[in-house]
Amino acid sequence: MPAVGSRSSAADAEAARISAAIDEELRQERAARTKRKPKEVKVMLLGQAESGKSTLQKQFQLYYASQSLDHERPSWRPIVYFNVLKALRMILDEIDVSYPQAMHQPSSSGSSSYSPVSTANSTAGVFSFTSPQQSTSPKKLKSKDSQSPPTTVNCPDPNWFPELNYLRSKILPLVASEEALASELSGGITLSGGRTGVYVRTGWQALVTGSRAWPIAGSGSGGGIGSVPRASAVTNIVAKTLQATKDEIYGLWRHPGVLALLRDGKLRLEESASFFLENIHRISEPDYLPVMGMHDLFIVIEYHLIDHNAGLEDILHVRLQTLGVTEHSFDITIGGSQLHWLMYDVGGARGQRHAWVPFFEDARAIIFLAPISAFDQYLDEDPRTNRIDDSLQLFTQIVSNKLLSNAALVLMLNKTDLLKRKLQAGIKVRKFISSYGDRPNNYEEVSEYFRAHFIQVQKRKDVAGRTLYVHFTSMLDIKATQRIIVNVGESILRLHLADIGLA
Numbered sequence: 176m177p178a179v180g181s182r183s184s185a186a187d188a189e190a191a192r193i194s195a196a197i198d199e200e201l202r203q204e205r206a207a208r209t210k211r212k213p214k215e216v217k218v219m220l221l222g223q224a225e226s227g228k229s230t231l232q233k234q235f236q237l238y239y240a241s242q243s244l245d246h247e248r249p250s251w252r253p254i255v256y257f258n259v260l261k262a263l264r265m266i267l268d269e270i271d272v273s274y275p276q277a278m279h280q281p282s283s284s285g286s287s288s289y290s291p292v293s294t295a296n297s298t299a300g301v302f303s304f305t306s307p308q309q310s311t312s313p314k315k316l317k318s319k320d321s322q323s324p325p326t327t328v329n330c331p332d333p334n335w336f337p338e339l340n341y342l343r344s345k346i347l348p349l350v351a352s353e354e355a356l357a358s359e360l361s362g363g364i365t366l367s368g369g370r371t372g373v374y375v376r377t378g379w380q381a382l383v384t385g386s387r388a389w390p391i392a393g394s395g396s397g398g399g400i401g402s403v404p405r406a407s408a409v410t411n412i413v414a415k416t417l418q419a420t421k422d423e424i425y426g427l428w429r430h431p432g433v434l435a436l437l438r439d440g441k442l443r444l445e446e447s448a449s450f451f452l453e454n455i456h457r458i459s460e461p462d463y464l465p466v467m468g469m470h471d472l473f474i475v476i477e478y479h480l481i482d483h484n485a486g487l488e489d490i491l492h493v494r495l496q497t498l499g500v501t502e503h504s505f506d507i508t509i510g511g512s513q514l515h516w517l518m519y520d521v522g523g524a525r526g527q528r529h530a531w532v533p534f535f536e537d538a539r540a541i542i543f544l545a546p547i548s549a550f551d552q553y554l555d556e557d558p559r560t561n562r563i564d565d566s567l568q569l570f571t572q573i574v575s576n577k578l579l580s581n582a583a584l585v586l587m588l589n590k591t592d593l594l595k596r597k598l599q600a601g602i603k604v605r606k607f608i609s610s611y612g613d614r615p616n617n618y619e620e621v622s623e624y625f626r627a628h629f630i631q632v633q634k635r636k637d638v639a640g641r642t643l644y645v646h647f648t649s650m651l652d653i654k655a656t657q658r659i660i661v662n663v664g665e666s667i668l669r670l671h672l673a674d675i676g677l678a
């Protein structure tokens with residue numbers, strides 16, 4: 176049928192024209208990208224969940240783009256609240272389980288004196304790793320290992336129950352807002368099978384401070400904020416409830432019954448929980464804004480860091496799980512050349528790792544973070560796997576990955592502060608890693624032992640025989656981390672400039 180045939184050839188011609196136009200557009204885009212490319216330095220932050228990737232990203236942002244971090248401060252406020260609510264919920268949940276008696280008591284006004292008491296988590300476990308089952312049924316540390324008070328969870332003081340019941344009834348309404356806050360912060364995203372939590376994607380700051388209900392006070396502890404962003408109604412309600420219950424929150428956190436749960440390892444809070452609860456009076460101020468700054472250490476309850484100073488780095492302590500891959504960029508000038516630094520911060524949990532691969536080919540450098548304090552911890556996503564074992568396996572996969580063979584390798588053995596505190600608290604590495612044997616249980620020996628294992632993995636498995644740059648880090652120490660960032664950043668940039676023939 177000729178009529179159809181001519182319509183068809185006209186349509187074909189039109190399709191060919193559109194196709195050619197798209198091809199041309201793609202060609203131009205590719206050409207533009209290739210032209211831009213020498214100026215781009217792509218760096219990936221890799222490592223297991225909670226290894227400190229996002230914390231390192233914040234440190235880079237603090238160094239290269241501190242103004243942007245300053246502008247983001249209001250958006251961190253509900254996240255800090257969320258960290259507080261999550262910790263409180265975990266405490267109340269554990270009280271329900273461990274002190275059921277507290278539920279059946281008339282509540283008292285809880286007038287206990289909350290003195291700092293040492294706590295310790297003791298788990299038995301195993302570079303030959305022992306069974307994690309042992310770690311989920313914690314045992315008390317021997318008395319020489321712990322400065323614990325005489326009362327333990329096994330023989331709770333009956334006076335605790337009316338106090339705990341009172342504190343619980345006061346704090347429950349606040350904890351009830353956790354889900355609403357979580358849902359708002361994560362834009363309604365929930366991961367099936369995951370813990371209750373908040374996940375961050377690129378652009379989350381806009382989600383949190385979008386044009387919503389009321390302005391955050393821009394004065395007082397805030398200062399230095401360019402615009403006054405808005406917070407949500409949920410954030411507002413949580414702020415007011417926090418203000419009204421701050422004394423009870425502090426009372427619960429320092430209650431001897433709660434400290435006993437921590438010491439006995441029944442209650443395992445996230446690492447930053449103690450920091451936020453200890454600072455609850457400052458955080459619940461009406462004009463509170465999260466801050467970045469220096470701090471002095473004040474108290475250590477076992478290996479939980481407690482900090483009383485008022486100008487503190489809340490943003491660095493926040494725990495906010497990364498979902499997928501988030502991109503951060505800074506412009507950096509080095510040796511007269513202006514470079515565009517693109518940093519990819521990834522979600523480190525096992526379910527998130529598949530999302531890393533598409534970014535591998537272009538990566539100029541990998542910064543791999545391994546938290547060496549985690550020798551006595553297991554993965555949330557697989558409670559049978561020791562965290563150091565997972566880090567080593569993951570590092571093996573990264574150094575042997577052919578797609579990454581052109582990337583420079585930087586290894587950060589992180590959380591050395593926490594490692595020191597755990598060792599000082601008497602937690603024995605050989606209980607969890609049997610191959611540690613009878614080596615001395617001090618920081619110098621333990622950190623060197625882990626460093627040697629990671630270096631050995633790289634020597635054996637590296638596809639490209641690269642130089643491995645290794646640093647011991649404590650990401651919460653701004654001064655020390657900033658020095659390392661300059662060092663690492665400049666090394667990566669110089670390698671890049673040398674590669675593209677500009678150095």
Ligand SMILES: Nc1nc2c(ncn2[C@@H]2O[C@H](COP(=O)(O)OP(=O)(O)OP(=O)(O)O)[C@@H](O)[C@H]2O)c(=O)[nH]1
Pocket residue numbers: 222223224225226227228229230231446447491492493494495496497498521522523524589590591592593648649650651
């Ligand atoms: N004590 C201590 N805490 C740290 C250190 N580095 C990070 N943290 C804390 O560890 C927690 C987890 O850090 P993140 O940076 O969120 O971990 P991540 O690797 O980005 O985790 P995912 O996004 O889940 O992959 C946060 O509460 C940080 O404040 C460190 O060197 N020492």
Ligand SMILES: [Mg+2]
Pocket residue numbers: 228229230495496497520521522523
């Ligand atoms: Mg992260």
